[in-house]
Amino acid sequence: MNFITAVSTGAVRAGTSVMYASLGEVVAERAGIINLGVEGCMLAGACAGYIATAETGSPYIGIVAAFAAGGLLATIHAFLVVTRGANQLASGLALMFLGLGLTAFFGRPYVKVQITPLKDYAIPGLADLPYVGPVLFEHDVLTYSVFPLAALLWWFVFRSRWGVMLRAVGESTESAFAAGLHPARIQYAAVAFGGALAGLGGAQISLAYTATWVENLTQGRGFIAVALVIFAMWNPLRAMAGALLFGGAVALQLQLQARGVGVSPFLLDMTPYLLTIVVLLVWAQRGRDAFPAGLNKVFRGTG
């Protein structure tokens, strides 16, 4: 496999989990709620998906469980910040530690259990295409689904009526309320959906990529996803690009090393954070325009 194809293929594999989480966080933040507990939701999805697969033998049931677990955990966050008016940052961090602790506890008996992983399906015909074949058409169903999902979410956020409602709530809950919307309901839905997608991201690691459960399996990818949302300026397609850049950085360092080229994994591990800082510096003004104004404050009840 040539160098570019190998790195691109690796970028897709390594970027998918972060892409799910990042897309989910875009939706939540578009509703004006920041969830720093994405890492916890990813872990919940990875662990619940693994347990469900181990118990039922079907990774597809695992996917459903991962979606539900990520969504449920995020709903706690929604309850705390939307209903109880808690500090979003504190609640998010608490959620991360809760996810880490719960999955360590419930996942423990499954560390040594082997599962039937999600299989890679090479799409007949397309997989044989030179260059793009291996990059795009030799993956598992979670990886295949994430690209159409990104496009769909872009359409949803920027072109659909529902998207207008979501963004209205994210800009100003008061105005949205005055316009006859139910800001709290929309925020609940957005945060839960965001957590559910993070759960799918976790499941891609535990069910497809590694077929493994160990404590803290996601190793900080949830935080990278949150950082990428800023890089993406709350745009699902940019989030997709950002996640691919992250995956590319991982794939590049490993591919270079596999080719015997000396490269520091420590340096390349910083790439997503460096990218975010660069974006904050260069596109500061444009970024401010895209920033959902509602993230500036915590919305408290409308009665």
Place this chain on the structure above:
Amino acid sequence: MGNILPKRGRWLLLFAAIFAIGLFAAACGDDDNSSSSKAAGSDKKVTIGFLYVGAVDDGGYNQAAYQGQKAVEKLPNVKVIKAENVPESAEAERVMEQMIQQGATIIFPTSFGHLDPAIKVGAKYPNVIFLHQGGLKTASNVGTYFGASWEANYLAGIAAGKVTKTNKLGYVVAFPISQTLLNINAFQLGAKSVNPAVTTTVVFTANWCDPAKISESVKNLKDQGVDVLNQHQDCPGAGIQAAEKAGIFSVGYHVDDSKLAPNGWLTAATWDWTKLFVDLVNQVRAGTYKVSQIRQSMADGVVKLAPFGKAVPKDVQDQITATQAKILAGTLQIFAGPIKDQSGKERIKAGEKQPEVTSLEQMDYLVEGVVGKIPQ
């Protein structure tokens, strides 16, 4: 929305939360296992603390050390406190001080980076003995112990050198420290002893346990023609499964993971800390323990070679068993000169004996035939 709960409801919720946390804490308290046997109760009761950098069921490094803890627990009049997921930072100091407050007089900090915190805490509590796993320095009450896992990796290298068809071996390594470099070098030397054309490509992941990165490394190595995988990770399970899926051979580490790779499994360097841990505890209790850097080898039983997989032909198994006998007898020295580094420079001169273990553990180079650079 607003105040959906009446005032009293909120108080109830608060109490429920406190109650739940209390229950959870009580459940976690079970971790402090204590066991005592009535058979020999003459000794004074002793409390021993164990620190792990990861989870004790990681299927690797920590699990191997935990087997040693379990053997210690069976000793009479011993109370064991264990702490998992202790970072290699000041947090480790806090955990050790807590253990000492609970009466611990012997502490096993089992991860490489727990050494400096142990030395710091040790200076404050001169009566507590610290037994550190893998440390390269000591203090007046901090001793270390480790095992020569590279001996087993040399033997695994023979298996790898024999079964490879592409003459390319791969090694997925967490961090570049002397102990990982020793394993890589011994593996390459073992492979080269039976197959002069063989090379070993190294990939560093900069993390002790990131299964996704390990899996990705295996795929990338496979793309480059590597057909035997070895690893120095705390949790090698994901890499072994990735190798099996990619249809290449694999060498494990820490524990026997052969069931993860029914086709490609070769063997593994595994740990058996039980005897050493029990001996050390007995020595400290008897007052005969002297602070030192204990380094045990295959001959002491600390390092073992896991059972061979079916991918290792019978004649190769016999050859490895014969080589192992020479290592056990001390007639084969893996790092006897000449040993050249990647640039061809002689690091151990021809005719020189294998250096002492403590100086081997200063190793900062990769031997000839290893592809890849040590990240700075």
